[in-house]
Every structure is written in C-alpha cells, then in structure tokens.
Amino acid sequence: MFISYTPKYPISLYIDCLWRVKGQTATGKEKILPTEHMELIINFGGFHKAMVEPSKPMNFQINKEAWIVGLHTQHLLVESLGDSNMIGIRFKPGGGSAFFNFSMKELESKIIDMSLIWSSFVKEARERVYEEEDINKQFIILEELLLKKLKDNEDRFKIIVPALYKINKMQIDTTIQSISKEIGVSQKHLIQKFNENIGLTPNKLMRVLRFHQVLNTIDPSKDVSWLEIALTNHYYDQAHFNKDFLAFTGMSPTEYISSRKEIYGEQLQKGEDVKFVPLNR
Structure with a gap:
C-alpha cells in the first residue's frame, strides 16, 4: 500500500x-535509481539494509528508526529486513535547505541517521504517528512538525528557482553557461548555490532529470528503439546514452526492462515506480 499526501502552503513550496x-513488498531487494528528490524516512517496520556504493557490497549500513537519503548519481542497493511500515517526506529540489542549517552537499551520495540531525523531531514523530491510526491525521501530524522546522530562507532561493525553471524545460541547448548568463550570475556562483541548496551541481542535476525522462519515455509493450529514445531526450548519440544509463543503473537498458518484467510482467508502471528495480532474492 502506497498513499501520498500533498502538504499545504507554505510547506508545499x-x-x-x-x-x-x-x-x-514484491521482493525484499531492489535498486533505487537516482532522482532529483531527497527523502526523509521514518520507520516503524523492519530494518533496512542499504549499500550506497554498489561496487563495495561489504560497505553496507543498517537503517533503523529514521534516516535521510541525499541526492545521488548512482543507484542504491536496499533490502527490507521485514515488512515495510514507514512514512516519508519527499523534498522538492532545493527544498531541504529550507529546513536544515547545513549545506545539502554534505548529504550527496549518503544516507544519514536522522537522530544525528533532528533527534527530538524523530522521537516525537515516531511516537505520535504510531499512536494515530488514521493515515490522513498521520500526515497532518508530520506536516505540523515540519512547519516548526521551516526557516526563513527566501533569499537562498532567488538564484536557484529561476535556474531550476530553465533546467526543467530541458532544451537541447540548455547548459550551465546559458543558465548563468541568462540569470546574471557567474558559473562558479551558480554551482556554489546548487551545491549548498540542492546537493548536486547543475550539470549533475540535468543528467538525473534527463535520465528520468528516459525512464518515462520507455514503453515496454512496444519494440523499443534505444537510438530514438536517446535522441528524443537530447543525448548526442546512443553511446553517450548507454554510458549514462549504465552509470545510473549498473545495467543496460534491456537489462533494466528484463529485471522489472520478472516482477511486474509486461505492464511496467510509469511515474513513481520507474525508479525501483526489484531484484530476486
């Protein structure tokens, strides 16, 4: 069961x-592919085992009560060690900097125990949400607690908001040079603001967003032309496309489809589900 809730203003910003x-879950193990969203997870169920460096399988961590997942540019390997029972917060790009006092760059490619950052928040959220049976009221409790953490960071968004708007338009000629020139800041300053507020450079974020456009372009019910998908999503050629896909997923495009078909069959969900690649136990 997955249920989402859109928070009210000003949290919704x-x-x-x-x-x-x-x-x-359909399978205990899965790959979680990079997205533009940080996630804060409060857990009531089985612990979660995670590897942020898939090439080093012995370097894993066990996540228990609450943790935050920073932005990353390669997949995570996660394994649920029991039934799932959790509530989560999905931040908009740059949204985390409205709540935290440190640079979002510190979270890049990391999973951090939230008790090290917001110990009292975690304790109160876990107690109050667990005691409340109504899911809508659980969301309202979490929303109220987040509102207390919201900071007056309007100035921090004066540069990244127009830059994000241009990046989201994702034109073939969109570059960090063109963005910085259009909004009137140096490339160095723009990169600094993205690292502080988003946790990735503009170029890394553009790669992640383009990659997700690809995942939502794939229609597994039809013959897939990878060259056509590559060109449609502004890759120079199929070689660059294949390189990016492998970097993000650790597999080829055809392997990605095959892995998901093993669990879901011919109907591969779009939207939320494209970032998950279930793995057999």
Missing part, C-alpha cells in the same frame, strides 16, 4: 509530498 507505505 519545499516538499513535493508526504507518503505512507505499509505491508509486504
């Missing part, structure tokens, strides 16, 4: 949604 997951 910085948070994409709150979500709730409860019950068994």
Whole structure:
C-alpha cells in the first residue's frame, strides 16, 4: 500500500509530498535509481539494509528508526529486513535547505541517521504517528512538525528557482553557461548555490532529470528503439546514452526492462515506480 499526501502552503513550496507505505513488498531487494528528490524516512517496520556504493557490497549500513537519503548519481542497493511500515517526506529540489542549517552537499551520495540531525523531531514523530491510526491525521501530524522546522530562507532561493525553471524545460541547448548568463550570475556562483541548496551541481542535476525522462519515455509493450529514445531526450548519440544509463543503473537498458518484467510482467508502471528495480532474492 502506497498513499501520498500533498502538504499545504507554505510547506508545499519545499516538499513535493508526504507518503505512507505499509505491508509486504514484491521482493525484499531492489535498486533505487537516482532522482532529483531527497527523502526523509521514518520507520516503524523492519530494518533496512542499504549499500550506497554498489561496487563495495561489504560497505553496507543498517537503517533503523529514521534516516535521510541525499541526492545521488548512482543507484542504491536496499533490502527490507521485514515488512515495510514507514512514512516519508519527499523534498522538492532545493527544498531541504529550507529546513536544515547545513549545506545539502554534505548529504550527496549518503544516507544519514536522522537522530544525528533532528533527534527530538524523530522521537516525537515516531511516537505520535504510531499512536494515530488514521493515515490522513498521520500526515497532518508530520506536516505540523515540519512547519516548526521551516526557516526563513527566501533569499537562498532567488538564484536557484529561476535556474531550476530553465533546467526543467530541458532544451537541447540548455547548459550551465546559458543558465548563468541568462540569470546574471557567474558559473562558479551558480554551482556554489546548487551545491549548498540542492546537493548536486547543475550539470549533475540535468543528467538525473534527463535520465528520468528516459525512464518515462520507455514503453515496454512496444519494440523499443534505444537510438530514438536517446535522441528524443537530447543525448548526442546512443553511446553517450548507454554510458549514462549504465552509470545510473549498473545495467543496460534491456537489462533494466528484463529485471522489472520478472516482477511486474509486461505492464511496467510509469511515474513513481520507474525508479525501483526489484531484484530476486
């Protein structure tokens, strides 16, 4: 069961949604592919095992009560060690900087125990959400607690908001040079602001966004022309496309489809689900 909730203003400026997951998953292990969203997860179920460096399988961590997942540019390997029962916060790009006092760059490619950052928040959220049976009221509790953490960071968004708007338009000629020139700041300053507020450079964020456009372009019910998909999504050629796909997923495009078909069959969901690649136990 997955349920999402859109928070009210002003939280909605910085948070994409709150979500709730409860019950068994199709498979205990999965890859989570890079996205533009940081996620804060409060857990009531089984612990989660995670590897942020898939090439180093012995370097894993066990996530227990609450953790935050920073932006990353390669997939995570995660394994649920019990039934899922969690509530989460999905931040908009840059949204985390409206709540935290440190640079979002510190979270890049990391999963951090939230008790090290917001210990009292985690304790109160876990107690109050767990005691409340109504899911909508659970979301309202979390929303109220987040509102207390919201800071007056309007000035921090004067540069990144127009830059994000241009990046999201994703034109073939969109570059960091063109963005910085159009909004009237140096490339160095723009990169600094993205690292502080988003956690990735503009170029890395553009790569992640373009990659997700690809995932939502794929229609597995039809013959897939990877060259056509590459060109449609502004890759120079199929070689660059294949390189990016491998970097993000650790597999080829055809392997990605095959892995998902093993679990979901011919109907591969779009939207939220494209970032998950279930793995057999």
